[in-house]
Amino acid sequence: MREHFCYKKIKYLWQMIFAKKGALPMDWNLLGYPEMFFENYDRGEFFDEMFDAEGSVRPHYRRLYERFRNLSEEDFEQKRQAVDVSFMRQGITFTVYGDEQGTERIFPFDLCPRIIPRSEWEYLEKGLAQRITALNLFLHDVYHDQKILKDKVVPRWVVETASHFRPEFMGSQVPKDIYIHICGTDLIRDDSGQYFVLEDNGRCPSGVSYVLENRLAMKRAFPNFFHQAGVRPVDLYSQDLLSTLRHVSPDGRERPVCAVLTPGVFNSAYFEHCFLAQQMGIEVVEGRDLVVEDDTVYMRTTKGLTRVDVLYRRLDDDFLDPEVFRSDSLLGVPGLVRAVRAGKVTLANSIGTGVADDKVTYRFVPDMIKYYLGEEAIIPNVPTFLASNDKERSHILENLPDLVVKAANEAGGYGMLIGPKSTAAEQEKFARMIVENPRNFIAQPTLSLSRSPTMCEGNFEGRHIDLRPYILYGDKIRIMPGGLTRVALRKGSLVVNSSQGGGSKDTWVLYGDE
Amino acid sequence: MGTNKKGKKMILLSRVADCLYWMSRYIERAENVARIVDVNLQLLLDSEDLEDSGMASHWMPIVKSTGDEALFARLYDKPDSGSVTDFLTFNRENPGSILSCIFTARENARQVRDKISTEVWEEVNRLYHFVRGQNIKRIWASGPYEFYKQIKQSSHLLQGLSDATVVRDEGWEFIQVGRYLERADQTTRILDVKYHILLPSPRDVGGARDTLQWMAVLRSCSAFEAYHQIYGADVQPWNVADFLIFSETFPRSISFCLRQLSESLRRISGERHRYFSNEAERLAGKLQADLNYTSTEEIFRRGLHEQLLELQDSLAAVALELFEAYMFFPVVDPSKEEEEQGEK
Structure with missing residues (x-):
């Protein structure tokens, strides 16, 4: 009913506009408005995913462009609303913080997909596989012989001052030497279209359920178009994830019992935890569902205790086990770390992976790749200045208005200064913080992130986007084709995080290049 | 298992x-x-x-x-x-x-x-x-x-x-247990509403107003048609109470709910008919048996309201024992911490 009402209202408004111009069409429903969406599209001084510098449609967007230009604005709006209603109906919502009424919102979803042609994706896949291989070698090295530190390729202080380094796990074995089983690596493109790695998320990367849900939403919105579009499916992710988890079964136990360890229903990613567990056919457990006896982890069931072998934990190290980490934590499982050390349960990801996705460590990933693999990094890093280095710090302090400054251990777009968009007072505040605690800050040039056409109040406008592919490291490396494309919906904004006005798009990796 | x-x-x-x-x-x-x-x-x-x-x-x-x-x-x-x-x-x-x-x-x-x-x-x-x-x-x-x-x-x-x-597994039985336990309890409360309304004006008992009220009770339990099929057009307080408490076939009667409850409990534990393996089963079975050997006359003699309150207490005891028998997890409130635990 409500959908219908909105649709009527929009139609009415359109008629008002036409009436004012004195050009009310007889039957406006029958009129197509070719290229209405794109005729005023301004690609700006950025790399646009859909249009090249001359304003022509890039080959891999052509089919989509043809489909979209045949849509009336009304059709498009209807589809958009249908998708929103369906997210609401499924309860894929988040509660607005501080709202006592419990108002719930959906994460904004934009119907214009981000498209990646085959050749480009092959390049990305190679680069991502190379990167996670090096990161896992690095973690093993750091928690064992520390050769890379002894050879001074990565300075020792970088590791030892990283807040997520866990020296108490030195020498501790993890099954198959895999530390990061699930990685979400954030990629961006600059104004030439070159891809860069912005950061690695090797602890609890989230968002993959949105990739799967976004795809379903797109299929529902464009049922007839989808099979012509040549898009690679993403549905195998859950199966791949389960294979990855089973691969690290402790002592090679056959048919291991896997479970997703969630902080609980109040966590913003709770939906995703349930979603993945359901798709894998395994249990979602909270800390209080588990108990450790004789260094073995059990679930409390109605018929007693059942052993758990592998935990896909979506809980940070700090909360895992009050006996070892935060003693006031109610989320964790007393004794869990003992069980991990005894090799009776495997955690994915392992404890202490945060040392690898620290923003200072990040700067050294290309060096790691060269050190361990003897290769150049396929996807480059964004040039990064370390505030802890005297020379680089003066450079940062002198160029604050042009740089992006990030706190080394903050997530979600917090603790960040975007130089060109900041006030003098904010710059001063960051300058002070940098001088006080140089280890905690890095700076990068402000890249003009690529843009993608995004529906904004009835017209397509360019909005900045990034990409988070999901990489699984098990018996082999599996990368879901595509990933989560996040879009900064606010005009001019470079921050794509959902907590800061970001939305998402479906990401299409094509079978071919067109 | x-x-x-x-x-x-x-x-x-x-x-x-x-x-x-x-x-x-x-x-x-x-x-x-x-x-x-x-x-x-x-x-x-x-x-x-x-x-x-x-x-x-x-x-x-x-x-x-x-x-x-x-x-x-x-x-x-x-x-x-x-x-x-x-x-x-x-x-x-x-x-x-x-x-x-x-x-x-x-x-x-x-x-x-x-x-x-x-x-x-x-x-x-x-x-x-x-x-x-x-x-x-x-x-x-x-x-x-x-x-x-x-x-x-x-x-x-x-x-x-x-x-x-x-899926008809153990989880399904817990859904049934919740439903029938609550429904039995609520049927006592709907009957009890009538008691409270009735109380201030005993002269109305049996009068037109009284009949209207009992008819409303029946309607609220979706029992209007079912009642009339058995008792005809005559709406009598003891018949209505009899029907809503004892009917073996009406799915909102207390007896019916108790039978479903006991059956689900036994399917959870795998226990045989007329046996019990935990307190929840024993109390539910006992309550069912007690009710089977009670007559409407007895209920009215001992006071409908008092009888309904007793039933509510017994049902609460079953719920408590159910928790004892199957729910082995500590109750905590970690909501603050959960929000704090950040994902990236």
């Missing part, structure tokens, strides 16, 4: 069992609050113009029967149609209001959405958004009967959906 044909162990986490049970209980409770309000709305239709004081004696009983007079007195000035229906429908400070029940049902459902079907989850979710989007002024402006009818219908839809889409 069950095993399917392929040898995969079918396990049920205690917390999941608890959530399924409460999800089902709260949906049933929301439905029954709607029914109880509906009795009174029906009665209101048939009564003469009521003064303010009359309004109080008309509405206060259902506040009493649902349990929380003190809370009501703290939240509202006086009991009338608006305040009582708001208290029982939308007030979030009243944990027994329809909105609170549906909210709690949804929070429980959210935790087990991998165990129920998409259809069940989406309906629970839809119902919540539907009720949250309404308020007392609006439903009185558009006719409250329709609103309460929709609550009942949604609850029925949920039962139908779970019937048609949820």
Whole structure:
């Protein structure tokens, strides 16, 4: 009913506009408005995913462009609303913080997909596989012989001052030497279209359920178009994830019992935890569902205790086990770390992976790749200045208005200064913080992130986007084709995080290049 | 512990069992609050113009029967149609209001959405958004009967959906246990509303007004047709009580609910008929047997109200023992910490 009402209202408004111009069409429903969406599209001084510098449609967007230009604005709006209603109906919502009424919102979803042609994706896949291989070698090295530190390729202080380094796990074995089983690596493109790695998320990367849900939403919105579009499916992710988890079964136990360890229903990613567990056919457990006896982890069931072998934990190290980490934590499982050390349960990801996705460590990933693999990094890093280095710090302090400054251990777009968009007072505040605690800050040039056409109040406008592919490291490396494309919906904004006005798009990796 | 044909162990986490049970209980409770309000709305239709004081004696009983007079007195000035229906429908400070029940049902459902079907989850979710989007002024402006009818219908839809889409495993039995335990309890409360209304004017017993009230009770339990098939047009208090307490075939009678409850409990434990393996089963079975050997005359002689209160206590004891028998997890409130734990 409500959908219908909105649709009527929009139609009415359109008629008002036409009436004012004195050009009310007889039957406006029958009129197509070719290229209405794109005729005023301004690609700006950025790399646009859909249009090249001359304003022509890039080959891999052509089919989509043809489909979209045949849509009336009304059709498009209807589809958009249908998708929103369906997210609401499924309860894929988040509660607005501080709202006592419990108002719930959906994460904004934009119907214009981000498209990646085959050749480009092959390049990305190679680069991502190379990167996670090096990161896992690095973690093993750091928690064992520390050769890379002894050879001074990565300075020792970088590791030892990283807040997520866990020296108490030195020498501790993890099954198959895999530390990061699930990685979400954030990629961006600059104004030439070159891809860069912005950061690695090797602890609890989230968002993959949105990739799967976004795809379903797109299929529902464009049922007839989808099979012509040549898009690679993403549905195998859950199966791949389960294979990855089973691969690290402790002592090679056959048919291991896997479970997703969630902080609980109040966590913003709770939906995703349930979603993945359901798709894998395994249990979602909270800390209080588990108990450790004789260094073995059990679930409390109605018929007693059942052993758990592998935990896909979506809980940070700090909360895992009050006996070892935060003693006031109610989320964790007393004794869990003992069980991990005894090799009776495997955690994915392992404890202490945060040392690898620290923003200072990040700067050294290309060096790691060269050190361990003897290769150049396929996807480059964004040039990064370390505030802890005297020379680089003066450079940062002198160029604050042009740089992006990030706190080394903050997530979600917090603790960040975007130089060109900041006030003098904010710059001063960051300058002070940098001088006080140089280890905690890095700076990068402000890249003009690529843009993608995004529906904004009835017209397509360019909005900045990034990409988070999901990489699984098990018996082999599996990368879901595509990933989560996040879009900064606010005009001019470079921050794509959902907590800061970001939305998402479906990401299409094509079978071919067109 | 069950095993399917392929040898995969079918396990049920205690917390999941608890959530399924409460999800089902709260949906049933929301439905029954709607029914109880509906009795009174029906009665209101048939009564003469009521003064303010009359309004109080008309509405206060259902506040009493649902349990929380003190809370009501703290939240509202006086009991009338608006305040009582708001208290029982939308007030979030009243944990027994329809909105609170549906909210709690949804929070429980959210935790087990991998165990129920998409259809069940989406309906629970839809119902919540539907009720949250309404308020007392609006439903009185558009006719409250329709609103309460929709609550009942949604609850029925949920039962139908779970019937048609949820796997018949142990989890399903916990859904049944929650439903029938709550329904038995609520049927006692609906009967009790009549007791409270009746009390101030004993001269009305057996009069036209009395008959109308008992008919309203029947309607509120969806028992109007079923009753008439058995007893004809004659609506007598003892017959109505007999029907709603003892009917073996009417799905909202207390006897019927107790039988379903016992059967589900035994399917959970795998215990044989007439045996028990835990206190919950023993108490449920005993309650069923007690009721089987009680007559309507005895109930009226000992006092309907007192008998209903006893039943409520016994049902509460079953619920308590159920928790003892199956829910082996500590209850904590980690909500703050959960929000704090950040994902990237």
